[in-house]
Amino acid sequence: MIGKISTGKSFRGCLNYLHEGRLQQSKALQEIEQGKKQAQVICYNQCFGNKKELIQQFNEVHYLNAKLSKPVLHASLSFAHSDQLTNQDKIDIGKQMAKDFGFEKNQYVVIERADRQHQHVHIVANRVGYDAKTVSDSNNYKRMANFCRSMERKHQLEQVLSPRKFLSKEERMLPRQDIRKEALKEAIAKFLKESTTMKKFQNKITAKGYDVELGRGIAFIDAQAVRFKGSQIGYPLLKIEKQLAQNRQMQQEQQQQPSMAQKLREVIQQQRQQEQLKQKEEEQQIKQSGGFRL
Numbered sequence: 001m002i003g004k005i006s007t008g009k010s011f012r013g014c015l016n017y018l019h020e021g022r023l024q025q026s027k028a029l030q031e032i033e034q035g036k037k038q039a040q041v042i043c044y045n046q047c048f049g050n051k052k053e054l055i056q057q058f059n060e061v062h063y064l065n066a067k068l069s070k071p072v073l074h075a076s077l078s079f080a081h082s083d084q085l086t087n088q089d090k091i092d093i094g095k096q097m098a099k100d101f102g103f104e105k106n107q108y109v110v111i112e113r114a115d116r117q118h119q120h121v122h123i124v125a126n127r128v129g130y131d132a133k134t135v136s137d138s139n140n141y142k143r144m145a146n147f148c149r150s151m152e153r154k155h156q157l158e159q160v161l162s163p164r165k166f167l168s169k170e171e172r173m174l175p176r177q178d179i180r181k182e183a184l185k186e187a188i189a190k191f192l193k194e195s196t197t198m199k200k201f202q203n204k205i206t207a208k209g210y211d212v213e214l215g216r217g218i219a220f221i222d223a224q225a226v227r228f229k230g231s232q233i234g235y236p237l238l239k240i241e242k243q244l245a246q247n248r249q250m251q252q253e254q255q256q257q258p259s260m261a262q263k264l265r266e267v268i269q270q271q272r273q274q275e276q277l278k279q280k281e282e283e284q285q286i287k288q289s290g291g292f293r294l
Contacts, residue, residue: 001077001078001079001080001083001148001151001152001157001158001160002077002078002148002160002225002226003075003076003077003078003144003145003147003148004075004076004144004225005073005074005075005076005140005141005144006073006074006075007070007072007073007074007127007137007140008070008072008074009069009070009071009072010072011054011055011058011059011062011071011072011124011126012055014072014074014124015051015054015055015124016051018039018111018113018122018124019039019051019111020039021115038113038114038115039111039112039113040111040112040113041109041110041111042087042090042091042110042111042112042121043090043091043094043095043109043110044109045095045098045104045106045107045108045109046105046106046107046108046130047107047108047109054109057107058071058107058126061106061107061126061128061129061130062126062128064128064130064132065128065132065133065134068127068128068134070127070137071126071127071128072124072125072126072127073101073103073108073123073124073125073126073127073135073137074122074123074124074125075097075122075123075125075144076120076121076122076123076225077093077094077097077120077121077122077123077148078116078118078119078120078225079118079119079120079157079158080118080157080158080160080223081117081118081223082158083118083119083157083158084119085119085155085157087112089155090110090112090119090121091110093121093151093155094108094110094121094123096147096151097123097147098123098125100143100147100150101125101135101140101143101147102135102136103125103126103127103129103135105129105130106125106126106127106128106129106130106135107125107126108123108124108125108126109123109124110122110123111123111124116223116225117209117223118223118225120225148160160180160226180222180226180228181228181232181233183222184210184220184222184228184233185233185234185235187205187208187210188205188220188233188235188240191204191205191208192235192240192243192244192247193247195244195247196244196247196248196251197244197248198214198240198241198244201240201244202214205220209222209223210222210223213227214237216237217229217230217231217236217237218230218235218236218237218240220233
């Protein structure tokens with residue numbers, strides 16, 4: 001189970017993104033994007049209604065402490081492919097998070113989306129309560145890591161390693177191998193050998209279940225929504241592009257140079273032609289000598 005948490009300024013922006021996806025260039029594309037998300041609210045707390053009504057209700061309570069610049073608490077919880085949770089399981093986990101993070105009496109919703117192969121939910125909460133008090137965001141990342149490990153044990157989910165910086169001094173001393181990172185490195189190495197262009201490489205790595213972010217650098221996101229920069233796993237963009245260029249050059253050289261089998265066929269063909277030519281010369285000599293072999 002992988003958890004991410006952040007705070008933001010706009011309930012409208014957050015809820016629009018969760019329900020409709022990223023802003024597209026046209027209405028038709030936006031409808032397609034929205035259809036992919038299939039967002040559904042599976043739990044309401046201290047609020048109700050559709051997206052527009054939720055935004056209004058969240059903002060009204062925020063006005064009780066209008067000085068707070070970031071009233072939005074947004075968390076995403078991603079589960080492994082092997083984890084199969086019921087809606088009630090997801091609701092229970094959302095309620096437990098609200099309790100552990102101190103916003104169980106505030107407005108919040110649990111939203112399920114179906115745009116990935118693995119199950120995942122989003123929790124949007126108002127950091128401002130009806131008493132105008134604000135939920136603290138101190139140590140949120142460490143608290144999220146501890147919360148995920150707790151839920152894995154409670155619901156018997158596939159266990160994930162917490163970031164090293166959130167471990168105790170004793171735990172940091174223990175040797176460990178990040179299976180996710182090693183699996184990604186093996187996949188990259190394999191598909192780099194088989195590819196000559198970035199597009200071909202991306203298609204192969206995507207088919208394996210990874211999303212690829214390509215810009216000034218490169219990053220890979222696995223099925224549990226864990227993001228790895230290429231430089232973190234020994235495959236920065238420059239190294240990948242260099243390997244692909246070498247593969248293309250090697251392929252061109254192989255195409256230009258005849259194979260050993262082709263060379264052998266050419267030699268055999270030449271020998272046959274020489275034998276045929278010699279036979280024709282002998283036949284010609286026989287005819288010239290009146291049918292006697294000289």
